[in-house]
Amino acid sequence: MAGFPKERLFEIEGNCRYLQCSHGCHNKTYLGDEILIKMAQSQENGKVSSNLIPKCPECGGRMQVHIELDGDFLRDKSWQTSCDAYQDFIKKAHGKKIVFLELGVGARNQMIKAPFMKLTNMEKNATYITLNKGGDLYIPEAIAAKSIGIDGDIAEVLQQLVQMR
Numbered sequence: 001m002a003g004f005p006k007e008r009l010f011e012i013e014g015n016c017r018y019l020q021c022s023h024g025c026h027n028k029t030y031l032g033d034e035i036l037i038k039m040a041q042s043q044e045n046g047k048v049s050s051n052l053i054p055k056c057p058e059c060g061g062r063m064q065v066h067i068e069l070d071g072d073f074l075r076d077k078s079w080q081t082s083c084d085a086y087q088d089f090i091k092k093a094h095g096k097k098i099v100f101l102e103l104g105v106g107a108r109n110q111m112i113k114a115p116f117m118k119l120t121n122m123e124k125n126a127t128y129i130t131l132n133k134g135g136d137l138y139i140p141e142a143i144a145a146k147s148i149g150i151d152g153d154i155a156e157v158l159q160q161l162v163q164m165r
């Protein structure tokens with residue numbers, strides 16, 4: 001939504017604009033904008049008419065948003081392509097000055113945090129910056145010297161950084 005080209009994004013935990021079969025019977029995701037908007041507009045007290053609930057085109061079962069909720073999360077072709085591009089980017093950046101900038105990731109989220117922390121530890125010239133509010137920061141001792149933790153509202157902190165230039 002901010003205008004980054006799709007081929008430069010890797011949504012490791014998926015994206016709730018897409019739908020997948022809830023038990024992953026086939027390896028394909030579907031853009032869910034239309035049905036999700038319809039459901040949002042017609043919901044009452046968080047409930048929608050059952051005829052609006054999307055059905056899997058293959059098995060007829062329930063669909064769910066393409067977010068890693070459990071072991072049935074699909075790593076479809078699009079996800080794999082993004083993953084490969086990310087791995088390639090990391091490979092090419094080896095040895096260079098790298099900043100891992102983490103915005104608004106909770107301290108307990110290991111899916112996003114762990115790879116960044118591991119790479120920060122392995123890469124000589126890496127810096128890990130984590131920004132989250134409410135004291136929800138976590139920086140392991142092994143990378144503390146190469147890390148910056150900022151406790152604050154992302155919008156306010158970024159605005160302050162722009163003004164510091």
Ligand SMILES: [Zn+2]
Nearest residue numbers: 021025056059
């Ligand atoms: Zn299915």
